[in-house]
Amino acid sequence: MQSKKVVLLNRPVGALKETDMGVFDETLAPLEPGEVLLEIEHLSVDAFIRTTFDEGAFHGTAGLGQAVMALGTARVVDSRFDGLNQGDAIFGPVGAQTHAKLPGAMLQKLDESALPARCSLGVLGLATGMTAYAGMAKVAQIKQGDTVVVSAAAGAVGSCACQVAKNLGARVIGIAGGSAKADYLLNEIGCDAAVDYKADDLAGQLSAAAPDGIDVFFDNVGGEILDIVLLQINERARVVICGAVSQYERTGDVRGPSNYLKIPEKNASMLGFTVMRFAEDYAEIQAAITEWVLAGKLNLPEQIEEGIEQFPKALTMLFSGGHMGKLMVAP
Amino acid sequence: MQSKKVVLLNRPVGALKETDMGVFDETLAPLEPGEVLLEIEHLSVDAFIRTTFDEGAFHGTAGLGQAVMALGTARVVDSRFDGLNQGDAIFGPVGAQTHAKLPGAMLQKLDESALPARCSLGVLGLATGMTAYAGMAKVAQIKQGDTVVVSAAAGAVGSCACQVAKNLGARVIGIAGGSAKADYLLNEIGCDAAVDYKADDLAGQLSAAAPDGIDVFFDNVGGEILDIVLLQINERARVVICGAVSQYERTGDVRGPSNYLKIPEKNASMLGFTVMRFAEDYAEIQAAITEWVLAGKLNLPEQIEEGIEQFPKALTMLFSGGHMGKLMVAP
Known part of the structure; x- marks a missing residue:
């Protein structure tokens, strides 16, 4: 079987x-016992992939010459693993490639009856919808009436996070770059206000959108945006650190939040989390998300690039801010 | 009545x-109704005083020409306030001076039966023992067996914080500068280990003292020490931001923690607090501290400088690290 794979050529x-x-191109060897052959249908384009390109990375370091790490959904073409059969849909760390030969034990069989398989990468994705839900419901513990600000709000996690907070009763302000994204936040995501960080006076825009201050900040960006928001937090605010896309490319030179002393001044908390902490709650979270999707209360727009050759460009787009909603590649 | 007062001459x-x-020198005007005349016995030398020297300060900004803000204990010399009589001991924001004429309603009458009045500035002080207790017991929620690291551990808050954590069942590592302070931490405060930040290889000393990682960091310092500790925190660690003495002099140029992304990686929390958040618990906290002091389980060594003229030098000493335990001035 022939496959095409995306490989890291040098550490950026x-x-x-x-x-x-x-x-x-790569020729896959025949299946060993316990393995399955997969035709990959959708690849999730995630910011954490960038972190695997550095030595000593949290999510493991990408080997030069191997397929770049990526989560995806795939169809089983052939199986020597009990429990997966030809035609089954699976989710797993399939890698950025068109086909894969993997141990069946690494893969999760998907139920396609309620939502399509690719939702496992987006609205039901561990690194996307599940992360947004866990961050808002479990970590920030959103209450009715909270004023919530989300950065990178037009991205996949942000788009879900805004809607989760809305569904939990919050007033939600999304931060994104440019007027197209502001329109998207207001019209497709249902934010109460949108703030354009590429326009002038982010601090002034924020205080106009949240005149009574900020109770929860769900941060995907870090850097200057985090510092500006910290100056506007309320007493007992919860600052949830979900990610820091502005800092992932600053190897060894991360900008820490200079205004972190607002945390003690405001009796506030900076709460970090990874979705893996909530493993016991995955079934509950998936059920809650599925219910909202089916009821039309949670909608994650998808942007799907066709062809494995588009993967490198799609990944760089995550950091240049050139997409909205959930970015995927259909190889 | 003649008084001597410490005045800010220019913003540092x-x-x-x-x-x-x-x-x-200052001549105090006669008492108005509702006022009391005080002879100040002990002044608390606290880091927050430095912050009042900047414009727009959290604790209020010091006026040039007025007595520098300071908490203290005093004896009532004359009273035109119902509820305070000559000879009573009081605690309050008396200012850095030898005598004061203040509204009685601003002052708290002290019970001297269990502990001397000056303990209100140290082991029972809001900004000292009460802050240490609240930070360890209420914010960090120390559990039996936690590995706890305290920075500025030889200072007043730190000395108390180490002992509170010990009394709650933790293993405690104090960070301070120089071998004299290390000896003090081990022999007078009862730390399990002491780390000298002025010696080489703070990271190596820490990992030797806490080979299984750090569950709680009680930080009074910020800056490089916070960054080094963040690299050694355990899963679900609690990083309590009590203060940042290293940063109070860096007006407009605070160094944020570059390693703050360890917070999400470790499912950890950075928890800020001011003791005022626990106003409802003050009586309970004071009772707990008093019991420990009387039982010999909490001892805050005192360093008392004699004469109001020593106040400016004592205040600068806080930032140069030249004291141990609770620093006071007896005017």
Whole structure:
């Protein structure tokens, strides 16, 4: 079986470039016992992939010459693993490639009866909808009437996080770059206000949108935006650190939040989490999300790039802010 | 009545100097109804006083020419306030001076039966023992067996915080500068280990003292020490931000913790607090501290400088690390 895979050519220094990756043909060896052959249908384009390109990375370090780490959904083409049969849909760490030969034990069989398989990468994705739900419901513990600000709000996690907070009774302000994203937040995501960080006076825009201060900040960005928001938090605010996309490319030179002393001044908390902490709650969270999706209360727009050759460009787009909603590649 | 007061001469830029303050004579006007005349017995030398020297300060901004803000204990010399009589001991914001004429309603009458009045500035002080207790017991929620690290551990808050954590069942590592302070932490405060930040390899000393990682960091310092500790926190660690003495002199140029992304990686929390958040619990906290002091389980060594002229030097000493335990001035 022939496959095409995306490979890291060299460890990026500073901003990730498409040319840091290349796409190569590969001939897959025959299946061993316990393995399955997969045709990959959708690949999730996630910011954490960038972190695997550095030495000593939290999510494991990408080997040069191996397929870049990526989560995806796939169809089983052939199986030597009990419990997976030809035609089954699976979710797993399939890698950025068109086909894969993997141990069946690494894969999760998907139920496609309620929502399509690719929702496992988006609204039901561990790193997307599940993270947004856990961060808002479990970590921030959103209450009716909270004023909630979300950064990178037009991204996949942010788009879900805004809607989760709305569904839990909050007033939600999304921060994103440019007027197209502001329109998206107001019209497609249902934010109460949108703030354009590329326009002037982010602090002034924020205080106009949240005149009574900020109870919860769900931060995907870090850097200057985090510092500006910290100056406007309320007493007992919860600052949830979900990610820091502005800092992932600053190897060894991360900008810490200079205004972190607002945390003690305001009796506030900066709460970090990874969705894995809530493993015991996955079934409950998936059920809650599915119910909202079916009821039309949670909608994650998808942007799907066709062809494995688009993967390097799609990944760099995450950091340049060129997409909205859930970005996927259909190889 | 003649008084001597410490006055801010100019807003300090960078490191506080003794010469930023001066001591002046003042003639106090006669008492108005509702006022009391006080002879000040002990003044608390606290880091927050430095913050009042900046414009727009959290604790209020010191006026040039007025007595520098300071908490203290005093004896009532004359009273035109119902409820305070000559000879009573009081606690309050008396200012850095030898005598004061203040509204009685601002002052708290002290019970001297269990502990001496000056304990209101130290082991029972809001900004000292009460802060240490609230931070460890209420914010960090120390559990039996936690590994706890305290910075500025030889200072007043730190000395108490180490002992509170020990009394709650933790293993406690104090960070302070120099071998004299290390000896003090081990022999007078009862720390399990002491780490000297002025010696080489703070990270290595810490990992030797806490080979299984750090569950709680009680930080009074900020800056480089916070960054180093963040790299060694355990899953679900609680990083309690009590203060940031290293940063109070960096007006407009605070160094944020570059390693704050360890907070989400470790499912950890950075928890800020001011003791005022626990106003409802003050009586309970005071009772708990008093019981420990009387049982010999909490001992805050005192360093008392004699004469109001020593106040400017004592205040600068807080930032240069030249004291141990609770620093007071007896005017």
